[in-house]
Amino acid sequence: MATQRKHAKIADTKPGSSEIQPAKGKLGVMIPGMGAVATTFVAGVEAVRRGIAKPIGSLTQMGTIRLGKRTDARSPKIKEFVPLAGLDDLVFTGWDIFEDDMYTAATKAGVLERDLLDKVKPLLRSIKPQKAVFDHNYVKKIDGPNVKKGKNKMDLAEQVRADMRAFKKSSGATRLITIWCGSTESYIEPSAAHQSVKAFEKALLKNDANIAPSMIYAYASLMEGVPFANGAPNLTVDIPVMHELARQNEAPICGKDFKTGQTLIKTILAPGFKARMIGLNGWFSTNILGNRDGEVLEDPGSFKTKEESKLSVLEHILQPELYPDLYGNFTHKVRINYYPPRGDNKEGWDNIDIFGWLGYPMQIKVDFLCRDSILAAPIVLDLVLFMDLAKRSSELRGIGIQEWISFYFKSPMTAPGLYPEHDLFIQLMKLKNTLRHLRGEELITHLGLEYYD
Numbered sequence: 001m002a003t004q005r006k007h008a009k010i011a012d013t014k015p016g017s018s019e020i021q022p023a024k025g026k027l028g029v030m031i032p033g034m035g036a037v038a039t040t041f042v043a044g045v046e047a048v049r050r051g052i053a054k055p056i057g058s059l060t061q062m063g064t065i066r067l068g069k070r071t072d073a074r075s076p077k078i079k080e081f082v083p084l085a086g087l088d089d090l091v092f093t094g095w096d097i098f099e100d101d102m103y104t105a106a107t108k109a110g111v112l113e114r115d116l117l118d119k120v121k122p123l124l125r126s127i128k129p130q131k132a133v134f135d136h137n138y139v140k141k142i143d144g145p146n147v148k149k150g151k152n153k154m155d156l157a158e159q160v161r162a163d164m165r166a167f168k169k170s171s172g173a174t175r176l177i178t179i180w181c182g183s184t185e186s187y188i189e190p191s192a193a194h195q196s197v198k199a200f201e202k203a204l205l206k207n208d209a210n211i212a213p214s215m216i217y218a219y220a221s222l223m224e225g226v227p228f229a230n231g232a233p234n235l236t237v238d239i240p241v242m243h244e245l246a247r248q249n250e251a252p253i254c255g256k257d258f259k260t261g262q263t264l265i266k267t268i269l270a271p272g273f274k275a276r277m278i279g280l281n282g283w284f285s286t287n288i289l290g291n292r293d294g295e296v297l298e299d300p301g302s303f304k305t306k307e308e309s310k311l312s313v314l315e316h317i318l319q320p321e322l323y324p325d326l327y328g329n330f331t332h333k334v335r336i337n338y339y340p341p342r343g344d345n346k347e348g349w350d351n352i353d354i355f356g357w358l359g360y361p362m363q364i365k366v367d368f369l370c371r372d373s374i375l376a377a378p379i380v381l382d383l384v385l386f387m388d389l390a391k392r393s394s395e396l397r398g399i400g401i402q403e404w405i406s407f408y409f410k411s412p413m414t415a416p417g418l419y420p421e422h423d424l425f426i427q428l429m430k431l432k433n434t435l436r437h438l439r440g441e442e443l444i445t446h447l448g449l450e451y452y453d
Ligand SMILES: NC(=O)c1ccc[n+]([C@@H]2O[C@H](COP(=O)([O-])OP(=O)(O)OC[C@H]3O[C@@H](n4cnc5c(N)ncnc54)[C@H](O)[C@@H]3O)[C@@H](O)[C@H]2O)c1
Pocket: 032, 033, 034, 035, 036, 037, 038, 095, 096, 097, 098, 109, 132, 133, 134, 135, 139, 142, 144, 180, 181, 182, 183, 184, 185, 213, 214, 231, 232, 233, 257, 258, 259, 260, 261, 291, 292, 293, 296, 371, 372, 373, 375, 376
């Protein structure tokens, strides 16, 4: 109910009536999980800052936004249209169960070449992981020495909050953001402990097994009024307690699961089939990958979390209930195979069985030789900058879930009762219209009749 009221308030708000505080001072980026994605992101930001490389794949850095009519010729860069933090203002910290600094972790992850890493070595070397909140039961394939000890989960949350405050002080940051780049945790469903702040805090004190480590970071972050973005498919902030805390403490939340390789392609192709009323008999997706993420996903519990996230996409895009003849009976399978020689350079194969006019079958095969962390790093950057923008916006900071950045996620979070929008192009339109709305510009509907008056 409260959520509905909030949304009604936004719809009523006249464009241009929102205020956005300027992005003054440094923005502290705090990352639980300093593995392949996190190190590729930080190394990349530093490489861009030093003029060694370009921020390819980042909408905030490279994207433009059309304003007004097509004849107006107004298409500023997004970063010039809304006040985003500059790359030079980003400072970083993180937590990991391994003691490697970011240079060593990046070398082990094997995503970026040594030559590039050496050019950004001083920064990477200076970022050392803080002791993590970790529970082996939630990530069965790994274990490490750099782990906090505490008398209960509340105590651990207090320790993370202390880390956050200490980082803010030592880095001189004026604002903070947390983005989860840690491993995928075992599948869990929302339970009683997740239903309210009161129940969650009681459960923290009682060491309730339904509280995963990622939730402890999220709780700590939201209690500090710091936005939290979730790059993994874990439940983490997609539970009532976190929705409540986010609104209460004006700390935006978003998730889940970065939309990178195979699912990105799926959400590009599927809307195309639907647009042309092409039917689907089946979609078989298999992946081979050899990084640590792949190893973690070998565990059935972690794989289930990922599988749920990957499977939901087609149902929502294709809407079988509206198009039973086209999508009422398709088979959708997703497989992930850990294959060490492939490293971070994943191979995603899709076999798509479609049908056309009079039901005649056709096939499409996609073999995407992608680089997982290369696709994920610009998403991390954009989320950091947009979540900071949300925190500075009078209209967005108090609404909790930031659905307008669904564009970046495989399982976008929505207000309770809403189905998520998965179509990449609708997601992009939603994102850009939100930015136009925040700046008091007309929304673009693509009606275009005025050109023919
Ligand atoms: N790369 C992509 O394309 C992509 C896409 C979607 C989602 N993801 C998700 O992003 C996450 C990171 O991926 P990655 O390739 O960097 O994996 P990775 O295994 O290289 O890094 C994850 C790191 O998290 C650490 N970790 C695990 N539990 C922790 C905890 N409780 N606290 C602190 N650190 C912890 C691990 O030690 C590891 O160093 C994974 O959950 C993955 O599923 C990645």
